[in-house]
Amino acid sequence: MNEVRIGMVGYKFMGKAHSHAYRDIPMFFPDAPRPVMKLICGRNEEGVRRAARQFGWEEAVTDWRELVRRDDIDLVDINAPSDAHKEIALAAAEAGKHLFCEKPLALTLADARQMLAAAEAAGVKHMIGFNYRFAPAVRLAKKLIDEGRLGRIYHFRAAFLQDWIIDPDFPLVWRLDKNVAGSGAHGDLGAHLIDMARYLVGEMTEVIGMSETFVKERPLPGSMTGLSATGGTGGAKGPVTVDDATLFMARFACGALGSFEATRFAGGHRCTNSFEVNGSLGSVKFDFERMNELHVYFAGDDADVQGFRRVLATDPAHAYADAWWPPGHTIGYEHTFIHETVELLEALQENRQPVPNFHDGVQCQAVLEAVERSIEQKRWVRPDDL
Structure with a gap:
């Protein structure tokens, strides 16, 4: 093809x-x-x-x-x-x-x-x-975990923080309507955290969570596109039917513990999509607002130089980097979509399923719904039971 x-x-x-x-x-x-x-x-x-x-x-x-x-x-x-x-x-x-x-x-x-x-x-x-998944620094984190260089994984913690609806007069866009969006910060932002956790650490066996809708009503929109909107005329309002913020904890099949936070009410955070993985031999930290960097710690380093080091994942040693610019010349948000689409096109050419695929979508949806059920029932819920 x-x-x-x-x-x-x-x-x-x-x-x-x-x-x-x-x-x-x-x-x-x-x-x-x-x-x-x-x-x-x-x-x-x-x-x-x-x-x-x-x-x-x-x-x-x-x-x-x-x-x-x-x-x-x-x-x-x-x-x-x-x-x-x-x-x-x-x-x-x-x-x-x-x-x-x-x-x-x-x-x-x-x-x-x-x-x-x-x-x-x-x-x-x-x-x-x-x-x-397709940021080169994230691929480096995956490589270090898969090669065992972080040892046994103990913790995965992640947060996706935004603030674009913190103004109570921001209009009632479609992302705030459960009939259209399914859920709020949980399904929009939390889905990315769940997929990242599964990609790096593996499946979750049980979850428990809590959520809140801070602003219950908003002005009806006049127009909307992306993450921006203008209010309609007349001052009419409608109910917000999704969560503004959801937090949950998880246990992984490998024995690790996880914590997750997704919110659109974190003032000053435009798109803080971050995670940290701690293992017996080392740790990694990532924040998408500095998407070309992975902070790496190895417990085996000499005592006088121990600590997190900043790795700039732009050298040809890193995934996708040799397609772009000379070392040190950074790439941006749009490149994650390019790398993602290359995986799709190459999979079609090679007659294989691309990754991630609808199997990953189903597993993510199972965790999303397990968290929602745990909130409703105030107990731990196993995604595999849904």
């Missing part, structure tokens, strides 16, 4: 990120199949046509069913709001299209399992968008 013809549903925040990735791949990863940006879809005709021109898509439509039916589409990229994922994915799988879906995979675990089953029954390839 020398090229992959793509139809994409969604054209705002994630639509721009995915489009940018498709456009850059031929320049920096020339051995990967060439993405052909055939068709982009969105409900607003004027908006999606503008996006098609800006992002470089050949055509634009307003009905995703038309996109799925097209014979000249190999891959359906779904980055519409979460409530649309299932219906589009099921139809695309039935039409024999490969699938690339943003996280969380679905609104519920049952829906996520149905999506996975449909993809497997159709024999199509499927990928879920956990882009943070």
Whole structure:
């Protein structure tokens, strides 16, 4: 497969990120199949046509069913709001299209399992968008853990902190509506933490959590895009039906303990997506706001130089780095999507499932729902029991 013809549903925040990735791949990863940006879809005709021109898509439509039916589409990229994922994915799988879906995979675990089953029954390839796995510094952390250089893992702690809705007058965007988003900070930010934990440390056997919605009502929106919005006229308000913040603890199958915090009410934190892993032989620390750096500690260092060292993961020794700039020249957020999409295209070329895929999406959804159940029932819950 020398090229992959793509139809994409969604054209705002994630639509721009995915489009940018498709456009850059031929320049920096020339051995990967060439993405052909055939068709982009969105409900607003004027908006999606503008996006098609800006992002470089050949055509634009307003009905995703038309996109799925097209014979000249190999891959359906779904980055519409979460409530649309299932219906589009099921139809695309039935039409024999490969699938690339943003996280969380679905609104519920049952829906996520149905999506996975449909993809497997159709024999199509499927990928879920956990882009943070693809930062070179994160790949280094994974390498150190897998090689045993941190020893036995004792702790995984993670936090995804934002503050973009801390103003109580910020409008009631779709991410604050449970019917559309499924959950709030938990499913949006916490899903990334859960996937990172599974990627680095392994499966979680039981969880217990707590959550809070600090602002119960917000002004109805006039317009919204990405993480910004303007209020409508008339001063009408609506209820916030998702969590503003969720915290939980976990036990891992390997014996490690985990702590997780996801909030949109951490003033001063624009996008603090961080984790720390502590083992018997060493530790690593990562913060996406300094995404090119991994802080590494080895207990075996001489006593007079012990402590965390800053490793700049831009040398050719690190994953993906040789495709970019000379050592020390950093990369950014958009590159995680490029690396993610390279994995998808190469998997299609090699006739294998890309990683992460819908199996990872289902496992993440199981942990999300186990945490929610633990909050409702005020007890430890095992994801495997759901």
